[in-house]
Amino acid sequence: MTPTILWFRRDLRLGDHPALLAAAESGPVLPVFVLDEALLAPAGPVRTAFLFDSLRALDADLRRHGPGLVVRRGRPATVLPDLVREVDAREVHVSADFGPYGARRDQQVEDALDVPLIRTGSPYAVAPGRLTTGAGSPYRVFTPFYRAWVEHGWRRPADSDPAAVTWVGAPGDEIPASPETGEAALPEAGEAAALARWREFRGTPYDEIRDRPDLDETSRLSTYLRWGAVHPRTLLADLDPTDPHGEVYRRELAWREFYASVLHAWPESARDYFRPELKDLPYVSGAELKKRLQAWTTGTTGFPIVDAGMRQLLAEGWMHNRVRMIVASFLVKDLQVEWQHGAAHFMKHLVDGDLASNQHNWQWVAGCGTDAAPYFRIFNPITQGEKFDPAADYIRRWIPELADAPTKAAHRPWRDGPPNGYPEPMVDHAVQRNEALSAYQLLRGQRP
């Protein structure tokens, strides 16, 4: 019997896998992953390393039932048709990809194939594009989207059983050695690690701890969701929405789905302002831009909570959500740097870097996205630190120069002179805030 091909992309797991079920219904299955330069090039070493580790984990899982994962290097629109001819495959199965690049790539592959490309399922509980407003247009605002999303609901997890599949192999390339990630320590990759992490997290009083970077008790599932080591439906099936923690966690998962839907409807919003009014604010450029970015990216701005976050990003390829908001606001509003520069740095270093979630969270913070926080609500990086890292444990964890500072001094280290080599604040927040507000009011044709 000729095989079908299951082409893995952002679904690197075997459980709750509708495309795997669909492929297995047609006969023996050849599992393949294509190392596509177009996707590898923009990822920094951290995301690339985690991807390769995830491929190794998937390969090990597949080897329990058959010859393992076939890895081929090249352009999918060439690799897949070649492989189809080579093994005389009758179909190619995938989980649908709704990202701008993924959708284009899949269309090219579909055009190049002589056999059907069959899309089943997606990385989301509700596929982007499925929900529309009463007027038939895509949602631009989260709360009505969330209501419609809950009302629409989702299927139970798919009952895919790798032991029930006849797996076949083919010659392939090696999974490359993971690149050096410097000091960044990555989580364990793979489906088993994702499910273990979920079991460990499940009882956490999420609602109470989610804004506290010092406690560090959020689920850390973003990285696994990014690569599909676990499907959100698996998590949703396990949540109790009548419990406040379950409800709040479900809402967070819905933000991921919302941003995927928005990007699907407005693919250009990956690079351009979703709401263009703020495009004309006076952002810095040239040498000043370079200088400000240098301090921000290296965690040497002199604002402890900002620097702690930026150093965590370099050390772990991850940053707590509250701190992502603080550092992003600081870059755009205090340093007057356009959001795309910050978003690009995040995409390079985040192990969970996801175009939809990243670009749209940046636009939200910058005041130009969906549901954007009003531009004039400007975070104070000191009081944000004091509120969400009350004992300064997070700051001390990531800034060795402040490791021995008492709490007050850790939040405001320059009050008694810069300690221990920690830099002085590069700007005066009050001045920057006023400047940002005046520029905004000028832009809107109002008197400052």
Ligand SMILES: Cc1cc2nc3c(=O)[nH]c(=O)nc-3n(C[C@H](O)[C@H](O)[C@H](O)COP(=O)(O)OP(=O)(O)OC[C@H]3O[C@@H](n4cnc5c(N)ncnc54)[C@H](O)[C@@H]3O)c2cc1C
């Ligand atoms: C400037 C900025 C950039 C971001 N870039 C990314 C990114 O590239 N990739 C990414 O996955 N998330 C991104 N986020 C959202 C959020 O910070 C991370 O999803 C979260 O910190 C991941 O940690 P966790 O899994 O422990 O989250 P938890 O708090 O445990 O949340 C559970 C899950 O809900 C989803 N989620 C939570 N908050 C958000 C949100 N605001 N937007 C979208 N989904 C959310 C994630 O899938 C997350 O894993 C960004 C947020 C900001 C402010």
